Amino acid sequence: MRRAAAVAVTGVGMVTPAGSDARSTWEGMCQGTARAATDPELEGLPVDFSCRADTFDAEQVLGRRHTWRVGRFIQMAVAAAREAVRDAELDRDAWCAERVGVVIGASGNDxxxxxxxxxxxxxxxxxxxxxxxxxxxxxxxxxxxxSLDLGITGPGLSVQTACASGATAISTARDLLRSGACDIVLAGGTGVGNGRMSSVSFNNMSALSRRTWSPEAASRPFDADRDGFVLGEGSAILVLEDERHARARRAPIRSYLAGAALTSEAHHHIAPTPDGSGAARAIEMALTAADLSPRDIDHVNAHGTSTPMNDLAEARALRRVFGAPPPVTAPKSVLGHSITAAGAIEAALTVLTLFHQKIPPTANLDRLDPEIDLDIVTKAPRSQPLHAAISNSFGFGGQNAILVFTAP
Structure with missing residues (x-):
């Protein structure tokens, strides 16, 4: 049996409230301006704001007929996948379609x-x-x-682990590559979390921020005055490759997916383990898979939902693992929570953070919760040497997905 090669990230594609591609999304994240605003689609509801990907014009990207035929979450996934393939400098006429896979976290039925x-x-x-x-x-x-759009005939999988879905898909893609089943896998997530039913249901659960008088300040992870998350939408797709395959075609390598871990907490149907022990175990397993220690990690891309319970549990998990955790950022402060897409979007941002050697800031952190002892990047991007980073994703049902990336 051949020894598993490293997994390289060679392409990134994104559609988010900060931009309709990876470049504009990265620039928007570095600006640190929250994208939440009153949403006409939610008019009349108790919570009538969200983060919408308003700059994404599906008809312009996909054409009218394709746009009509598929739902918005599919439109964004196809657009992100096309961009990721271009970014990876892949030639669809040259690849072996049977050795290419697709794994996407999605909930569907928007x-x-x-x-x-x-x-x-x-x-x-x-x-x-x-x-x-x-x-x-x-x-x-x-x-x-x-798969249909790009002519891919290898494995095609859909995963659903709630808010960890996008990260779970990327971990699953890593397994396909390391097993030798594929040479290339397009992996990520897509989601339209800001529908009317979602808004009503999450609000009745007391999970959403009710800051209707100031939507742009509503998503505030780790802040003492946080009161819930903001719904969002988007998609992110990564091109993952067996490193030997990537180097043979002289592909651009953005980062490496060095390790991953998927766990269940078996604690509660929607709440995390309060002391952070469930998430901490997942982080430790991911570091072991990457053959790294906590001191090797230079940055944490946090799940950071802006809910009182989840942020505190995540902070406790980081303290358990790292003692003094490395610098942290929380993208949901800018982009909102796109549910099944969130883990993939944050993984893509982690890749770009390592590539650019710069950590984007967390928005709306005005007063750090006194129970949360973390070094959180705020106000402006922070440039520093970055060799390895983790991306945390957690979902209802106690689903944890941790990804470890290293710089090329």
Whole structure:
């Protein structure tokens, strides 16, 4: 059996509230300006604001017919995948399509698709329900449509671990590469978390910020005055390659996916283990998989939802593992929480952080919670030598996904 090679990240594609591609998203993150604003789609609801990817024009990128045929979460995934392939300088006519895989975290069935359909069914207008309803909204169709768009005939997988889905997909892709099943895998997540039903449900759960008078200041991870997260949307796709394959074609290497860990806490259906022990175990396992120690990590990209319980548990987990944790940033302060896409977006930002040797700031951190003893980057980007970083993702059901990246 051949020895597993390192996993290289050779391409990054993104669609987020900060920009319709990776470059503009990175620039927006470095500006540190929160993207939350009153959302016309949520008019009349108790929480009527979110972070929307307003600069993304699906028709311009995909064409009218393709845009009509698929749901918004699929549109963003296809756009991000195309960009990632371009960034990786891959030639679709030269690759072995059977050795290329796609793994995408997605929940599917977004409100914009199912809401009108349910209204028609409940009113007895059965014939008016589109025959494209299922294929344009099923969760697996994000991976399916990316494969179709790019002519990929290797494994096509959809994963669902709630807010850890995008990171879980990237970890799963690493396994496909290390097993020898694939030479290249497009992996990430996509999600439209800011629908009307999601807003109502999360609000009734007391998970959302209710700062309707100041949406731009609502997402404030680790701040003493945080009161919940802000819904968002987006997608991020990474091109992951067997390092030998990448070097053979002289691919640009952005970073390495050095290790990963997936765990379950078996503690509560939505709450994390309060002392952070569940997340800490996942971080320790990921570091072991990467053959790194806590002192080797220079940066943490935090899950940082801006909810009182989750932020405190994550901070405790970091203290357990690192003692004095390295500099931390929390992208949801700028982008909101895109649910199934969040882990992939934050993984992509971690890759770019290592590539640019610069940590983007956390927005809206005006007064650090006195129970949270972390070095959080705020106000402006922080440039420093960065050799290794972790990206944390946690989801309902006690799902933990930790990714460890190293600089090229």
């Amino acid at each position: 409100d914009a698709t199912l809401g009108p359909a349910w209204e028609r069914v409940l009113s007895g207008r059965y014939a008016s329900v589109s025959p494209t309803l299922i294929p344009r909204s099923a969760a697996n169709m994000a991976a399916g449509e990316v």
